Amino acid sequence: MGKIKYGLPTLLAIGFWMDATSATVLELPAWERNYTGTIAGKPVNVNITRFGNSLNGYYCYEPCNQHKAVIVLRGSLQDKEVHLEERVKALSGYWNAEISSSEIKGEWTSADKKRHFPVALIYYKPKNSPDIVLVTNTNDAGGYDPSKEIDCGNTPAISAIKLYRDGKLIQTLDTASVGTCSPFMPQWGDVNFDGYPDLSIVTELLAGPDAPVQTWLYDPAKQRYVDAPASYQEITSPEIDAEHKQIVSYWRGGCCSHGVNVYRWKGKTIELIDRGESYFQPV
Structure with missing residues (x-):
């Protein structure tokens, strides 16, 4: 097909x-x-x-x-x-x-x-x-x-x-997703930019924007969804930037630091290509 x-x-x-x-x-x-x-x-x-x-x-x-x-x-x-x-x-x-x-x-x-x-x-x-x-x-x-x-x-x-x-x-597809006040809805999006929709679901909601997400990539050869590589599964709150074909992840480290990571696919793995961080001294 x-x-x-x-x-x-x-x-x-x-x-x-x-x-x-x-x-x-x-x-x-x-x-x-x-x-x-x-x-x-x-x-x-x-x-x-x-x-x-x-x-x-x-x-x-x-x-x-x-x-x-x-x-x-x-x-x-x-x-x-x-x-x-x-x-x-x-x-x-x-x-x-x-x-x-x-x-x-x-x-x-x-x-x-x-x-x-x-x-x-x-x-x-x-x-x-x-x-x-x-x-x-x-x-x-x-x-x-x-x-x-x-x-x-x-x-x-x-x-x-x-x-x-x-x-x-x-x-x-096995998962373990626990919402806070409602179940998380599975979401569709082409995360590896190959023209096929992939499937993701948030597994839990942590403090800040650092939500872990489980993702399956569609494999057209097998006509099945397969686990995304570990390098992608480790990215929290991934956002698709289709225009630049990259994945953006906003994160927070404790009370005072926050930042953004930018990733790009290289073959079947995804690599960090840029990172920005901001730190504020607590008062």
Whole structure:
């Protein structure tokens, strides 16, 4: 198969261990989508994340960089219906809409339920993206309770990511990712600049920008995802600089020093090519 068949996934599913001793697994759908469209005829940009039947997100009226207020969304997905509450400090409205693989269409209602406006949003699936499903399995000995909302005291750990195509499991990637107040979402990006999307997930959130990340590179010859080299796995909070084909990592060393490292690929390994550091004397 050529590279055209490998793009971003359309859906994620997360599995949560309900009991570590009995090893009962819940596999729950999960995805992150960016929608564009209108509410009451006004253009908006909407970001929604799904974990199981829970939805969280935010939106802003375009142009977003000129509007400081970000409207927070929270609610649920039941069958093909979206039910959301939105807040700007206080409750500001409700959404009741139908969702498909590419659209959200329905109605916005004001908090006092006196005003009603249409919601029409579109999700643009990446061109030539396959129908891939991700499933993450969690083994949470900390006591995650799936009957309750995910929050800072009830966050599942992710132990594996399963990749599906057309309902068929094609690969399982083991991991150990523990979020603080919500699970970390697997992220796609071409980290080695070979034209194929690679997969990464934050494994834990430490103080400062130094978050460890686990990464798998897509191998077109094997048509599978393989572990990135140790030289890349050791980079914390890597950011892709596609224009210069390099990886940038911001870091913090204690209370007073911070800096940035710049890396570039050399063959199948990645090397540090530049480094900047700043140090402030504590007062």
